[in-house]
Amino acid sequence: MDIKSKINNIVIAGAGVMGASFAQIFAQYGFKVVLYDIFEASIEKGKKLISMNQQNAIDEGLLTSEESSKLVNNISYTMDMESFRNADFVIEAIAEKMEIKHEFWKQVSSIAPEDAILTTNTSGLSINKIAEAVHKPERFCGMHWVNPPHIVPLVEIISGDKTKEETSEIVKELALYIERKPVMVKKDISGFILNRLQYAILREAFYIVENGVASVEDVDNVMKYGLGRRYACIGPFETIDFGGIDIFFNVGSYMFKELSNSTEVSPLLRELYEEGAYGVKTGKGFYDYSGDKAEKAIEKRDKDFMKVAKALS
Ligand SMILES: NC(=O)c1ccc[n+]([C@@H]2O[C@H](COP(=O)([O-])OP(=O)(O)OC[C@H]3O[C@@H](n4cnc5c(N)ncnc54)[C@H](O)[C@@H]3O)[C@@H](O)[C@H]2O)c1
Numbered sequence: 001m002d003i004k005s006k007i008n009n010i011v012i013a014g015a016g017v018m019g020a021s022f023a024q025i026f027a028q029y030g031f032k033v034v035l036y037d038i039f040e041a042s043i044e045k046g047k048k049l050i051s052m053n054q055q056n057a058i059d060e061g062l063l064t065s066e067e068s069s070k071l072v073n074n075i076s077y078t079m080d081m082e083s084f085r086n087a088d089f090v091i092e093a094i095a096e097k098m099e100i101k102h103e104f105w106k107q108v109s110s111i112a113p114e115d116a117i118l119t120t121n122t123s124g125l126s127i128n129k130i131a132e133a134v135h136k137p138e139r140f141c142g143m144h145w146v147n148p149p150h151i152v153p154l155v156e157i158i159s160g161d162k163t164k165e166e167t168s169e170i171v172k173e174l175a176l177y178i179e180r181k182p183v184m185v186k187k188d189i190s191g192f193i194l195n196r197l198q199y200a201i202l203r204e205a206f207y208i209v210e211n212g213v214a215s216v217e218d219v220d221n222v223m224k225y226g227l228g229r230r231y232a233c234i235g236p237f238e239t240i241d242f243g244g245i246d247i248f249f250n251v252g253s254y255m256f257k258e259l260s261n262s263t264e265v266s267p268l269l270r271e272l273y274e275e276g277a278y279g280v281k282t283g284k285g286f287y288d289y290s291g292d293k294a295e296k297a298i299e300k301r302d303k304d305f306m307k308v309a310k311a312l313s
Pocket residue numbers: 013014015016017018019036037038039042043092093094095096100104121122123124144145146147
């Protein structure tokens with residue numbers, strides 16, 4: 001499929017953490033990108049995020065400053081909904097609230113051309129439910145990225161009941177064109193794949209800390225220096241093949257019944273939530289991000305992710 005003959009103008013809704021990052025990715029691959037938001041302040045924030053991300057990429061040698069200025073010129077900013085009239089491809093990355101998404105899609109799906117492909121980056125809201133507000137929902141599907149999307153290559157493509165196969169195939173081709181790793185989620189299941197795996201890990205991580213088995217720091221260390229290193233190279237099923245089906249069968253026969261089966265949000269998470277300690281964005285979460293620590297932590301995370309991406313590319 002010649003994706004460039006089909007898609008040229010990409011309109012991204014929401015100039016936040018995810019939308020700003022998407023704009024850079026598509027602009028880097030020569031698409032004309034319009035970044036749309038309803039707030040002037042959000043657009044300014046988006047511009048700042050893009051310039052920060054670009055500087056990090058230049059510092060890490062992933063881009064030259066000439067390439068960076070060229071891609072930045074492919075991005076324009078707007079608060080005018082009319083910009084969806086020329087869209088070949090829409091990515092919605094606005095607030096994670098069903099009513100807000102419904103209102104947005106009701107308007108945008110009737111403004112955008114009927115053959116435009118429409119996608120949502122929802123973290124876990126039902127694709128079928130969002131699609132209820134979409135005019136011609138056969139061209140609509142989920143396109144779920146991982147933060148920070150300009151560095152992490154995975155894209156989950158989620159088909160709703162009304163999504164035409166051709167739609168998800170075009171989204172897949174586009175993801176491949178921008179050198180991402182698409183996976184096809186064939187059913188509109190809560191949390192898709194990544195978040196189901198992530199929350200299974202979190203349930204056990206909370207169980208370990210709440211039961212005094214290890215500290216928050218040590219659980220993070222087990223992931224960073226153990227499982228995380230492995231999973232950057234091989235997946236869980238490959239791990240079983242390398243370790244031996246017999247070993248995993250035998251361990252599984254006593255281990256699964258030992259694992260947490262809690263269906264509630266952890267009290268540890270609830271306590272921080274109720275205190276308003278939301279993590280990096282408020283200066284306090286499980287760790288301290290007061291003063292300039294938050295900005296430094298984000299910069300270190302992005303640079304570390306880039307080093308891993310470079311090492312494995
Ligand atoms: N942050 C993550 O780690 C992450 C990962 C995967 C998916 N997502 C999903 O991506 C979406 C955006 O997340 P984010 O982290 O970028 O949020 P964010 O809060 O950083 O940005 C959201 C942006 O949307 C704008 N906005 C709100 N309502 C709007 C509307 N009606 N029309 C246009 N713009 C509007 C806001 O002004 C803001 O700039 C959410 O659905 C979220 O669940 C987030």
